[in-house]
Amino acid sequence: MGSMTKTDLRQESVHTSDDVDIGDIDATNKNTIVVKRGIIHVHYYYIPTDMVEGWDEQVVWLTITEKEVKEKYERNYEPDSSNYYTNNQGYDDFDSEKIPFIASIPKKGRK
Numbered sequence: 001m002g003s004m005t006k007t008d009l010r011q012e013s014v015h016t017s018d019d020v021d022i023g024d025i026d027a028t029n030k031n032t033i034v035v036k037r038g039i040i041h042v043h044y045y046y047i048p049t050d051m052v053e054g055w056d057e058q059v060v061w062l063t064i065t066e067k068e069v070k071e072k073y074e075r076n077y078e079p080d081s082s083n084y085y086t087n088n089q090g091y092d093d094f095d096s097e098k099i100p101f102i103a104s105i106p107k108k109g110r111k
Contacts, residue, residue, distance in 0.1 A: 009033070009102060010087045014047075015059050020066040027084035029098045033060070034079045035069075045073045054105030061108060 009025050014035045016022055022045060023037030033052065035045040047069065053061040062069065079086055085098035 009055060009060055010085070012055065012060050013058075014062065016062050016064060016066040016069055017053070018065045021059075022062075022066060022069055025060065027079035027081075027086040028100050029084045030100055032084075033100065034084060044075050044078065045069050046075050046079075047073050049100040049102065052100075052102055054103035056105050056107045058107065060102065061105065 009028065012025050014022050014025060014033070023035045023043070025033050026036035026044070027034040031049055033047050033049060035047060037043040037045065047062065047064075051062050051064050051073075053063045055061070064072075081088075083098075
């Protein structure tokens with residue numbers, strides 16, 4: 001068993017390397033996770049999976065800071081379900097091409 005798993009991580013919360021909760025995963029594809037932040041003023045962050053450290057079974061951790069996420073990956077549009085596996089798609093539409101490999105990591109201590 002390798003430590004890389006294909007997991008449905010939609011709705012999991014995402015923390016930056018400086019331990020800021022930037023929102024929840026709204027959609028994924030093989031190379032990207034889309035994080036949705038906010039209810040009224042919604043922000044979308046399209047983050048490449050190579051910026052993901054891993055999932056510790058509670059939180060998906062990034063290797064970059066909140067500042068880097070905002071500077072490089074913020075977009076103002078929703079993920080398109082033809083390119084992404086989105087929260088409102090059920091497992092019937094489960095397409096392994098749209099599920100990234102995310103490493104499992106040991107639980108990180110909370111600050």
